[in-house]
Amino acid sequence: MTILGAVCLPQLPPERLRGVAEAADEAGLDELWLWEDCFLTGGVATAAAVLAWTRRLRVGVGLLPVPLRNVALTAMELSALHRLFPDRAIIGVGHGVQDWMGQVGARADSPMTLLREYVTALRALLAGERVTVDGAYVRLDDVALDWPPPRPAPILIGGTGPRTLRLAGEIGDGTILTGGTTPGQVRRVRESRGDGNLVVYLHAATGPDAEARMEGERVRWGYPSITDRAVTGDAGAIAAGVRRWAEAGAGTVVLQPTPDDPDPEGFVRFVAQQVRPLLTS
Structure with missing residues (x-):
């Protein structure tokens, strides 16, 4: 069954996040996704807050930019999230x-090179290994976490270019595809990877001004056309769109509001109360 999520965009002031998180949790949303976009909000801080405010909601961060973060610090923070909130952080x-x-x-x-070295070291640290590495970018000398996660912690990799997508398939536990990815592109990634662990952001808008707001997104992202890049309309229309991306190979579809x-x-x-039921009926 397709997992259905939604993004809480970082353009929303941080003080608004709790209301969105609690609404998502109470409504039964599968997953709420957060972004670490410069220079808006930090992904780990916001994820920890959302996880603490909610009871069952799974929280994704897609994605943490590896050049910004020492890999040992990332491992420490992610291990804490996985131990504090088991099976809820992605x-x-x-x-x-x-x-x-x-x-x-x-x-x-x-x-x-940085991404390969980073993910390799991060995986080893989260597995509780003692790591020494002297790479082009990642350098660790006899580093091990005192409190690694009790179970393997999946690492997803986000990317757009063919080389990054190939690397994600090689060393990642899943791939995050950006908003604007067409069903055809999802299908090609799915066929090249051979698994269904694909997370796809999908531009979505509902309400009387949905078309106008989505046209603004088309301009903002520079798409020549919004066809096959977004869904708009009522719950039925959006559910039908989600099915297209799911049938192309997306295991998780994350609706991205304007x-x-x-x-x-x-x-x-x-998303939780009107779109989700149409995908399970």
């Missing part, structure tokens, strides 16, 4: 937006 990592990485002096000459959605709490309730 973490993705990736290159980050290169212009943003340049702004903070963290841009890597070889993002692919930044100017007038009711973020209402959006997560809509």
Whole structure:
């Protein structure tokens, strides 16, 4: 069965996050996803808060930019999340937006090398191993976590380019595909990877001004057309769209509202209470 989630965009002020999280939890949403976009909100801080405010909601972070974070610190933080909130945290990592990485002096000459070294070391640390590595970017000297997760912690990798997607299939436990990914693109990634652990963001808007807001998204992201890149309309229309991405190979479809959605709490309730039932009937 397809997992259905929603994004709480970081353009929403942090003080609004609790209301959205509690609405999602009470409505029965499968997953609430958060972003660590520069220079808005931190992914680990917001994920920890949402997990603490809720009882059953799974919380995804997609994604943590690896150039910003020492791998040992990331391992410490993720281990704490997995031990405090077992089976509820879903973490993705990736290159980050290169212009943003340049702004903070963290841009890597070889993002692919960094990502490979980072995920390899992070996986070993989260598995409770003692790690020594002297890579081009990742350097650890006899490092081990005192409190590793009690069970293996999956690491998802986000990406858009073919090299990153191949690397995600090789060393990741799942792949996060950005909003604007078409069903055809999902199908090609699914066929090349050979598994169904694909998380796909899907632009979505509902309400009387949905079409106008989605046109704004098309312009903002530079899409030549919104066809096959978004879903708009009532619950039936959006559920039908979700099915298309699911049939193409997405194991998780995460509906991504527009930044100017007038009711973020209402959006997560809509996804959980109106769209979700149509996918299970």
